[in-house]
Amino acid sequence: MALLFASPDDDPIAWRAALTRRLPDLDVRIYPEIGDPAEIEAALVWLPPPGLLASLPNLRAIFSLGAGVDRLLEDPTLPAELPLCRMVDPSLTASMAEFVLLHVLRYHRDLDVYEAQQRRAEWRLVLPKPAAATVVGLMGLGELGAASAGLLARHGFTVRGWSRTRKAIEGVRCFAGPEELAAFLDGVGVLVCLLPLTPATRGILNAELFARLPRGARLVNLARGAHLVEQDLLDALDTGRLAHATLDVFVREPLPKEHPFWRHPKITVTPHAASYSLPESGAELVVENLRRLRDGRPLLHVVDRARGY
Amino acid sequence: MALLFASPDDDPIAWRAALTRRLPDLDVRIYPEIGDPAEIEAALVWLPPPGLLASLPNLRAIFSLGAGVDRLLEDPTLPAELPLCRMVDPSLTASMAEFVLLHVLRYHRDLDVYEAQQRRAEWRLVLPKPAAATVVGLMGLGELGAASAGLLARHGFTVRGWSRTRKAIEGVRCFAGPEELAAFLDGVGVLVCLLPLTPATRGILNAELFARLPRGARLVNLARGAHLVEQDLLDALDTGRLAHATLDVFVREPLPKEHPFWRHPKITVTPHAASYSLPESGAELVVENLRRLRDGRPLLHVVDRARGY
Numbered sequence: 001m002a003l004l005f006a007s008p009d010d011d012p013i014a015w016r017a018a019l020t021r022r023l024p025d026l027d028v029r030i031y032p033e034i035g036d037p038a039e040i041e042a043a044l045v046w047l048p049p050p051g052l053l054a055s056l057p058n059l060r061a062i063f064s065l066g067a068g069v070d071r072l073l074e075d076p077t078l079p080a081e082l083p084l085c086r087m088v089d090p091s092l093t094a095s096m097a098e099f100v101l102l103h104v105l106r107y108h109r110d111l112d113v114y115e116a117q118q119r120r121a122e123w124r125l126v127l128p129k130p131a132a133a134t135v136v137g138l139m140g141l142g143e144l145g146a147a148s149a150g151l152l153a154r155h156g157f158t159v160r161g162w163s164r165t166r167k168a169i170e171g172v173r174c175f176a177g178p179e180e181l182a183a184f185l186d187g188v189g190v191l192v193c194l195l196p197l198t199p200a201t202r203g204i205l206n207a208e209l210f211a212r213l214p215r216g217a218r219l220v221n222l223a224r225g226a227h228l229v230e231q232d233l234l235d236a237l238d239t240g241r242l243a244h245a246t247l248d249v250f251v252r253e254p255l256p257k258e259h260p261f262w263r264h265p266k267i268t269v270t271p272h273a274a275s276y277s278l279p280e281s282g283a284e285l286v287v288e289n290l291r292r293l294r295d296g297r298p299l300l301h302v303v304d305r306a307r308g309y
Numbered sequence: 310m311a312l313l314f315a316s317p318d319d320d321p322i323a324w325r326a327a328l329t330r331r332l333p334d335l336d337v338r339i340y341p342e343i344g345d346p347a348e349i350e351a352a353l354v355w356l357p358p359p360g361l362l363a364s365l366p367n368l369r370a371i372f373s374l375g376a377g378v379d380r381l382l383e384d385p386t387l388p389a390e391l392p393l394c395r396m397v398d399p400s401l402t403a404s405m406a407e408f409v410l411l412h413v414l415r416y417h418r419d420l421d422v423y424e425a426q427q428r429r430a431e432w433r434l435v436l437p438k439p440a441a442a443t444v445v446g447l448m449g450l451g452e453l454g455a456a457s458a459g460l461l462a463r464h465g466f467t468v469r470g471w472s473r474t475r476k477a478i479e480g481v482r483c484f485a486g487p488e489e490l491a492a493f494l495d496g497v498g499v500l501v502c503l504l505p506l507t508p509a510t511r512g513i514l515n516a517e518l519f520a521r522l523p524r525g526a527r528l529v530n531l532a533r534g535a536h537l538v539e540q541d542l543l544d545a546l547d548t549g550r551l552a553h554a555t556l557d558v559f560v561r562e563p564l565p566k567e568h569p570f571w572r573h574p575k576i577t578v579t580p581h582a583a584s585y586s587l588p589e590s591g592a593e594l595v596v597e598n599l600r601r602l603r604d605g606r607p608l609l610h611v612v613d614r615a616r617g618y
Contacts, residue, residue: 123563254432
């Protein structure tokens, strides 16, 4: 079986090695050296060129290298009848939960305040609070959100979660649906977005939502750039409604040099660095799905395209 | 019994409330309103004015509000025969371990690199590594160091500890004494100092030590400013021997406005913010020691003055 590998951000050699160690007869074609397109039955991709997947006449399944498949679904030529599987991988999940913990700890311990003070050579202690005094709100309780919420709760934070359908996570107070969004936001000191990008969540981080947060709350967006209404964030930082934001994702990536986020004193920019599938662990799911494809069994983590994740 | 409370940094009203809730007949005298010095039998202090304790004729015990007692021991008038107890408090320990975890995570996830890139509007991903790939070295394995090492190990970091006498901590490779210092340092990517300040540890963070670390290591000093040879740090950052440092403690606090650390692009300055005793939990030990003092029983956490901690 031939598998197409196409990603501008992942290491094709490491992925090929991890895959063929498990499936020695797998023929991994690394884009753009794809050989005969008719031989390719599966594709493992992150941000593939639009139209590439539609050009493979015998493609039977598409595997995303990322947990979010919104960019794939934006390609109008994406073959509509093929199963599309999202990445679920312990290393990706651990990496995301760790990044969430890091940024929540940063805000809980006021490193944003100290950073601003350092620019003014100002020495002023903010008394540390116990972890339970910081209320963290997680939007999105899928694989990544649930793992992050659990890690935060185990550290001792007061954790709330919000998702489309109600979830149950130990130590996390769970809210569901648009009708419970206001109650979820009321009192949240650090808001973390890990939602899938869908028509219902696009632009959800906006002025109306920020107005529901306590004054001086902090925002961490690790999901997709399009969740955020950029001007609303700038306004909220200006008025002090939000004290600081950490953004790892942007509508245009790389974030253009001239974008105001780069130079904003109350915004931390990271280059889509929150989470990453390591070939060694991510290959497990891909190989399992390739075996299922070969045997005609149902694939794992197939995206519901109507739902968007 | 009358207790003197003297600290420029702690909230006297909250401490008095926490103490008298447990010992209603305790007479807490808040410096400088100390009343008759002859009535004071115990003192709870952080950076008291030199000579203050020596002026109390009937003082029987000194309790430190901080875990480190080096500043008290520097006062040549400190009554030599009185028991001096250091603070051991779950909130202080948790706060320190949390701050250590935060800074190790920051370096593990390359936030120092991203911060420098943000100043240049540069988008460049450093691939995340699993926690086990980051080797953390903890100098000092007392209450605070041991708790921090344990928390780091539970998160999945590869943790080493170094102390004067050998300790045993689950998941931590322990080194002891000057003869094992070089082996301890070899390969450490993030070095965290939590040592007590004693004649043997003063200036221990120096060029010779930095030269034993891998090129590009990061330093976190949360112990005392005098552990660090400041010019050696500046040189190590200039040559790239060290990539970045986080300093919470300084020889002079507050750090003077004109000090080069404030404006150094590879140094994060925090205002002695790592750890703090909350009155509600710290009062437990003080009250227990006051009861022991009254009953003539041995006090807890008495400092060995020859050793310095």
